[in-house]
Amino acid sequence: MLITGFGAFPGARFNPTTDLVERIARRRRPRLSDIRIVARVLPVTMRDAPRSLRQLCEECRPDILLMFGLAARTPYLRIETRARNARSVLFPDAAGARGLATSISGDGPREMRSRAPHAALLKTLREARVPARLSHDAGRYVCNLAYWHALSHLRGGSDAPLVQFLHVPTVAPAASRRSRRHKAVTMQDLVRAGEAALLSLAAARR
Secondary structure, eight states: OOOEEEEEEETTTTHHHHHHHHHHHOOOGGGGGTOOOEEEEOOTTEEEEEEHHHHHHHHHHHHSEEEEETTTOOOSEEEEEEEESOSSSSSOOTTSSSOOOOOOOOSSEEEEEEOHHHHHHHHHHHHHTTOOEEESOOOOHHHHHHHHHHHHHTSSSSSSSSEEEEEOOBBBOTTOOHHHHHHHHHBBHHHHHHHHHHHHHHHHHO
């Protein structure tokens, strides 16, 4: 299994997914003992993120690709059901570059849908006591771009790898009483949710 996060980008000097994927990969719970996890952090650039992702997939040949990205203004986890053939020409990436066109692929479909079991994932995350919802819009930034390329590169028949993207909120300090009172999501919550999502996808792949 390959799990990916992203580095910092304009407006988010700290991206929790960088730490999140490394923590998940270090988990030593019995339920994860038969799962080989490779964790990597992708650059938040329109040029390098798709290229790095393709290289990782060719090297690892994962049966499951679980991707994490930051949606700072959303207070819950978003289970992205599809990637859209769209990107912003307004917001610069971490290298200061902007998209030159509003579409990712000029002759591609309007969207690409994930084959992952979204309803089961939603149930699993809620059982893990983490707020989560299904989402049909992964945005127009590098997250959506990487998701699009992952679905395109790994598509195939029924034995093709499962690809899923999860947007996570900004994390609150674990020791913050105020954040606990308002039920803000902590890093511990995200690690628990990530492990639950990983196991749910592994069960579906079997």
